[in-house]
Amino acid sequence: MSRxxxxxxxxxxxxxxxxxxxxRTAEQAAEALAQAGPRGALARGLGRSYGDAAQAAGGLVLDCTELTGPPRLDPDLGEVTAPAGTSLRRLMAHLLRRGYFPPVTPGTGHVTLGGAIAADVHGKNHHVDSSIGAHxxxxxxxxxxxxxxEVGPDHGDTELFWATVGGMGLTGVITSVRLAVIPVExxxxxxxxDRTGDLDSTLELMERTDQDYRYTVCWVDLLARGAATGRGVLTRAHHARVTDLPAPLRRExxxxxPGTPLSAPPWAPPRLLNRATVGAFNTAYHHAAPERRRGQAQPLxxxxxxLDKVRGWNRMYGPHGFVQYQFVVPFGEEATLRHVVEGLSKAGAPSFLAVLKRMGAPTPGPLSFPxxxxxxxxxxPAEFxxxxxxxxxxxxxxLAAGGRLYLAKDSRADAEAVHAMYPDLPAWRKVRERVDPDGVLVSDLARRLRLL
Structure with missing residues (x-):
C-alpha cells in the first residue's frame, strides 16, 4: 500500500x-479490491473526469493506467481488443498505422478505454454514431x-453490461475491452x-447541415452580446481520402x-481568465476564422x-480551478439553450471553451448521459x-426542459436534481447491488449525489 x-x-x-x-494485472487488481476497507474502493484512469468521479476520500483508488499491453486488431471482424488502461491516444496511433480508427473519441486522447466506457463518452459524431458504448x-x-x-450487449449479463456503460466505475473494474473500429484511408x-453571426444562424445552419457530415462541432462565443449573442465557428468533417490530400501528404x-505538446505554466495567477482576457480571445478567434472554407485537410x-497540444492547460484557471458544465436538452427546447447562452453573456461569465453539438441515438445505459x-x-473559473x-x-x-447534466463533468450539482434527470437510477441501483452487495465500490461523486 502507498501513502x-x-x-x-x-x-x-x-x-x-x-x-x-x-x-499491472487483473489478478493484482482483484487482490487490491479484496483489501478495500470501510471507505471502499474505486478504479481511476487518467483523471480526466472534471469533478469528483474518480476520487474516493479515505478509500482505496486503483490507478489502472498500468493495465496496458499491445492492442490486438482483427481486421476481418473490424474490431480491436485492448487492456482497459490503454489510452485513446495510444490506441489511435496503433490503429492508424493499420488503416483503422476508434469509432468515437472525446475531446482529449488522454482517456483510458476503461474510463471512456465508464463515462460512455461521446464525440463530434454522436448525431451519427452514438456514444462509445454503442460500439x-x-x-x-x-x-x-x-x-x-465477460459481458456484452448481446451475451453474458447484459443488464450488468449496460449498467457499466456510463456507470462511472461503480459496477466493477473494467480490465479489457473488445471494440469495433472503422476503416480510414x-x-x-x-x-x-463556417463563421456564424448569432445563435439563430448557428442553430439553423447546424440543423440544416449536420446530417451531411459524420463529425460536427461549433465553438460558441458566450461573452458576445446584443445582436452577436451566440455567434460561433462551426466545423464539420469527414475522414479524408487519399485523393483529398495535398500531394506531399499522399506519400505517407x-x-x-501528434507532435510534442507545449506545457502550460506551472502556476497561473488568480483571475487570469476573466471577462477582459477571455473576451479579447473570443473576439480574435471569431474574426480569425474563415467566413466560409471548404475541404481543408487537417491532421486528426x-x-x-x-487542447492536447498544451500539457496541463487546466492550470491556466489558477489555483482555484474551474467548473465544467455540460447539459443536453431535447430538440424543441431551444428556448432553454438560449436562456443559458444569454444568461452567461449577461453575467459576463468568462467561458474560455464552449462547444455546441447535436446528439443522436442514446445507448441503453441507465446512467449514460447523451x-x-x-x-x-x-x-x-471556480472563483467566478x-x-x-x-x-x-x-x-x-x-430539468424542466427534460434535459440532464453529464456526470463525468459535474462537480457541484444537487442530488435531487440529478435523481430527477436520471429516472432509470433505481433500475441501475438494483444491478449494482446485485454485483456489489457489500458496497465496496464508491466514489466522492456517488456520495455527493447519493447514487448508491
Whole structure:
C-alpha cells in the first residue's frame, strides 16, 4: 500500500486523499479490491473526469493506467481488443498505422478505454454514431468479489453490461475491452468551416447541415452580446481520402503526427481568465476564422484533440480551478439553450471553451448521459462570483426542459436534481447491488449525489 495521496479531477477542485495502488494485472487488481476497507474502493484512469468521479476520500483508488499491453486488431471482424488502461491516444496511433480508427473519441486522447466506457463518452459524431458504448462488443469486468465476467450487449449479463456503460466505475473494474473500429484511408480530416453571426444562424445552419457530415462541432462565443449573442465557428468533417490530400501528404497518408505538446505554466495567477482576457480571445478567434472554407485537410489530432497540444492547460484557471458544465436538452427546447447562452453573456461569465453539438441515438445505459437534442459544454473559473447560483438556475431550466447534466463533468450539482434527470437510477441501483452487495465500490461523486 502507498501513502494517502491527494486526488482531484481535471477541474482541480475539491481534492480528497486516498490510498493509491497501481495494479499491472487483473489478478493484482482483484487482490487490491479484496483489501478495500470501510471507505471502499474505486478504479481511476487518467483523471480526466472534471469533478469528483474518480476520487474516493479515505478509500482505496486503483490507478489502472498500468493495465496496458499491445492492442490486438482483427481486421476481418473490424474490431480491436485492448487492456482497459490503454489510452485513446495510444490506441489511435496503433490503429492508424493499420488503416483503422476508434469509432468515437472525446475531446482529449488522454482517456483510458476503461474510463471512456465508464463515462460512455461521446464525440463530434454522436448525431451519427452514438456514444462509445454503442460500439463495445464485450468487456471484462472485475467485480468486488474477485469474479472476472465477460459481458456484452448481446451475451453474458447484459443488464450488468449496460449498467457499466456510463456507470462511472461503480459496477466493477473494467480490465479489457473488445471494440469495433472503422476503416480510414488517411490520418487527416476533410474539414468545412463556417463563421456564424448569432445563435439563430448557428442553430439553423447546424440543423440544416449536420446530417451531411459524420463529425460536427461549433465553438460558441458566450461573452458576445446584443445582436452577436451566440455567434460561433462551426466545423464539420469527414475522414479524408487519399485523393483529398495535398500531394506531399499522399506519400505517407496514414502517418500520425501528434507532435510534442507545449506545457502550460506551472502556476497561473488568480483571475487570469476573466471577462477582459477571455473576451479579447473570443473576439480574435471569431474574426480569425474563415467566413466560409471548404475541404481543408487537417491532421486528426488537431481536429479531435486541439487542447492536447498544451500539457496541463487546466492550470491556466489558477489555483482555484474551474467548473465544467455540460447539459443536453431535447430538440424543441431551444428556448432553454438560449436562456443559458444569454444568461452567461449577461453575467459576463468568462467561458474560455464552449462547444455546441447535436446528439443522436442514446445507448441503453441507465446512467449514460447523451440523448437526442442539443448539448452545450463550457467551463468557468471556480472563483467566478455568483457561479453557484447561476448554475443552479440553469439546472432548474434544464430539468424542466427534460434535459440532464453529464456526470463525468459535474462537480457541484444537487442530488435531487440529478435523481430527477436520471429516472432509470433505481433500475441501475438494483444491478449494482446485485454485483456489489457489500458496497465496496464508491466514489466522492456517488456520495455527493447519493447514487448508491
Amino acid at each position: 494517502p495521496t491527494l486526488l482531484t479531477g481535471w477541474g482541480r477542485t475539491a481534492p480528497t486523499a486516498a490510498t493509491v495502488v497501481r495494479p 463495445v462488443r464485450s468487456l471484462t469486468l472485475l467485480t468486488p468479489r474477485g469474479e472476472a465476467l 488517411t490520418a487527416h480530416m476533410r474539414v468545412d468551416t 497518408p496514414l502517418r500520425y503526427r 489530432g488537431g481536429f479531435f484533440h486541439p 440523448r437526442p437534442g442539443w448539448t452545450l459544454a463550457l467551463d468557468l 462570483p455568483g457561479l453557484a447560483g447561476l448554475l443552479r438556475g440553469f439546472d432548474e431550466r434544464v
